[in-house]
Amino acid sequence: MPAPTANAPRFIAFLGQLGQRWPDDHLVLVLDNASYHKTAEVRAWVADHAARISVQWLPTYSPQLNLIERVWRYAKAKLACHRMWNDLERLPDAAQTILDGTRAIYAAPDYPHIIWRQDLCEAA
Numbered sequence: 001m002p003a004p005t006a007n008a009p010r011f012i013a014f015l016g017q018l019g020q021r022w023p024d025d026h027l028v029l030v031l032d033n034a035s036y037h038k039t040a041e042v043r044a045w046v047a048d049h050a051a052r053i054s055v056q057w058l059p060t061y062s063p064q065l066n067l068i069e070r071v072w073r074y075a076k077a078k079l080a081c082h083r084m085w086n087d088l089e090r091l092p093d094a095a096q097t098i099l100d101g102t103r104a105i106y107a108a109p110d111y112p113h114i115i116w117r118q119d120l121c122e123a124a
Contacts, residue, residue, distance in 0.1 A: 008039040015045060019052065027053045032066045071104050 018027060031037045046055055063069040078098045085091050 006034065006036050008036045008041045011036050011042060012045050015042075015049075015053070019049065025052075028056060029053060030056045030058060032058045032063075033060050067104070071099075071102060074102065075099060 015029075018029075036042065046053060058065050075095060075098050079085075079091070079095055
Protein backbone atom coordinates (compact mmCIF):
# COMPACT_ATOMS: atom_id res chain seq x y z
CA MET A 1 0.00 0.00 0.00
CA PRO A 2 1.42 3.39 -0.90
CA ALA A 3 2.45 5.72 1.89
CA PRO A 4 0.23 8.77 2.41
CA THR A 5 3.18 11.11 1.99
CA ALA A 6 6.70 10.83 0.66
CA ASN A 7 9.64 11.77 2.83
CA ALA A 8 13.31 10.92 3.22
CA PRO A 9 12.94 8.12 5.81
CA ARG A 10 10.30 6.37 3.70
CA PHE A 11 12.42 6.77 0.59
CA ILE A 12 15.46 5.32 2.37
CA ALA A 13 13.32 2.37 3.48
CA PHE A 14 12.28 1.91 -0.15
CA LEU A 15 15.92 2.00 -1.27
CA GLY A 16 16.69 -0.66 1.34
CA GLN A 17 13.91 -2.84 -0.08
CA LEU A 18 15.35 -2.45 -3.57
CA GLY A 19 18.74 -3.55 -2.29
CA GLN A 20 17.21 -6.61 -0.62
CA ARG A 21 15.20 -7.51 -3.73
CA TRP A 22 18.33 -7.55 -5.93
CA PRO A 23 21.14 -8.33 -3.45
CA ASP A 24 23.75 -9.35 -6.03
CA ASP A 25 23.11 -6.75 -8.72
CA HIS A 26 24.49 -3.28 -9.28
CA LEU A 27 21.47 -0.97 -9.31
CA VAL A 28 21.16 2.25 -11.27
CA LEU A 29 18.51 4.63 -9.98
CA VAL A 30 17.15 7.43 -12.13
CA LEU A 31 15.78 10.06 -9.79
CA ASP A 32 13.93 13.29 -10.32
CA ASN A 33 14.47 16.34 -8.16
CA ALA A 34 11.83 15.68 -5.53
CA SER A 35 12.97 17.39 -2.35
CA TYR A 36 13.09 14.16 -0.33
CA HIS A 37 15.41 12.57 -2.93
CA LYS A 38 18.07 15.19 -2.23
CA THR A 39 18.08 15.40 1.57
CA ALA A 40 21.31 14.94 3.49
CA GLU A 41 19.96 11.61 4.83
CA VAL A 42 19.34 10.23 1.35
CA ARG A 43 22.65 11.51 -0.01
CA ALA A 44 24.46 9.86 2.93
CA TRP A 45 22.62 6.58 2.31
CA VAL A 46 23.51 6.66 -1.40
CA ALA A 47 27.16 7.44 -0.57
CA ASP A 48 27.26 4.51 1.89
CA HIS A 49 25.94 2.17 -0.83
CA ALA A 50 27.86 3.61 -3.79
CA ALA A 51 29.58 0.29 -4.47
CA ARG A 52 26.20 -1.25 -5.38
CA ILE A 53 23.94 1.64 -6.26
CA SER A 54 24.52 4.44 -8.76
CA VAL A 55 22.25 7.46 -9.12
CA GLN A 56 21.53 9.37 -12.30
CA TRP A 57 19.72 12.65 -11.71
CA LEU A 58 17.16 13.92 -14.19
CA PRO A 59 17.53 17.57 -15.15
CA THR A 60 15.45 20.01 -13.15
CA TYR A 61 12.00 20.79 -14.58
CA SER A 62 11.94 17.91 -17.03
CA PRO A 63 8.78 15.88 -16.36
CA GLN A 64 8.86 14.65 -19.97
CA LEU A 65 11.90 12.55 -19.00
CA ASN A 66 10.20 11.05 -15.97
CA LEU A 67 7.90 8.41 -17.42
CA ILE A 68 5.99 7.87 -14.18
CA GLU A 69 4.59 11.39 -14.64
CA ARG A 70 2.37 9.93 -17.39
CA VAL A 71 0.89 7.47 -14.92
CA TRP A 72 0.29 10.21 -12.33
CA ARG A 73 -1.36 12.42 -14.98
CA TYR A 74 -3.66 9.56 -15.98
CA ALA A 75 -4.56 8.71 -12.36
CA LYS A 76 -5.19 12.37 -11.52
CA ALA A 77 -7.47 12.76 -14.55
CA LYS A 78 -9.44 9.68 -13.52
CA LEU A 79 -9.73 10.86 -9.90
CA ALA A 80 -10.28 14.57 -10.30
CA CYS A 81 -11.74 15.20 -13.75
CA HIS A 82 -15.20 16.74 -13.22
CA ARG A 83 -15.33 15.39 -9.67
CA MET A 84 -15.56 16.86 -6.22
CA TRP A 85 -14.64 14.50 -3.39
CA ASN A 86 -16.76 15.07 -0.31
CA ASP A 87 -15.70 11.74 1.21
CA LEU A 88 -11.92 12.02 1.52
CA GLU A 89 -11.72 8.67 3.31
CA ARG A 90 -12.68 6.95 0.02
CA LEU A 91 -10.13 8.86 -2.08
CA PRO A 92 -7.08 6.64 -1.29
CA ASP A 93 -9.08 3.50 -2.11
CA ALA A 94 -10.28 5.02 -5.38
CA ALA A 95 -6.70 5.95 -6.28
CA GLN A 96 -5.50 2.44 -5.45
CA THR A 97 -8.25 0.91 -7.62
CA ILE A 98 -7.16 3.05 -10.58
CA LEU A 99 -3.49 2.20 -10.09
CA ASP A 100 -4.28 -1.51 -9.66
CA GLY A 101 -6.04 -1.43 -13.02
CA THR A 102 -3.14 0.28 -14.77
CA ARG A 103 -0.07 -1.46 -16.10
CA ALA A 104 2.78 0.67 -17.41
CA ILE A 105 5.57 -0.88 -19.46
CA TYR A 106 8.48 1.46 -20.06
CA ALA A 107 11.14 -0.72 -21.62
CA ALA A 108 9.58 -2.78 -24.36
CA PRO A 109 11.94 -4.29 -26.96
CA ASP A 110 10.66 -1.99 -29.73
CA TYR A 111 10.28 1.32 -27.90
CA PRO A 112 9.31 2.71 -24.49
CA HIS A 113 5.55 2.89 -24.16
CA ILE A 114 2.71 2.46 -21.74
CA ILE A 115 0.06 -0.23 -22.02
CA TRP A 116 -3.14 0.48 -20.13
CA ARG A 117 -5.44 -2.23 -18.88
CA GLN A 118 -8.19 0.36 -18.73
CA ASP A 119 -9.79 2.00 -21.73
CA LEU A 120 -8.50 5.57 -21.91
CA CYS A 121 -11.70 6.64 -23.67
CA GLU A 122 -13.81 5.41 -20.78
CA ALA A 123 -15.74 8.18 -19.04
CA ALA A 124 -13.75 9.71 -16.19
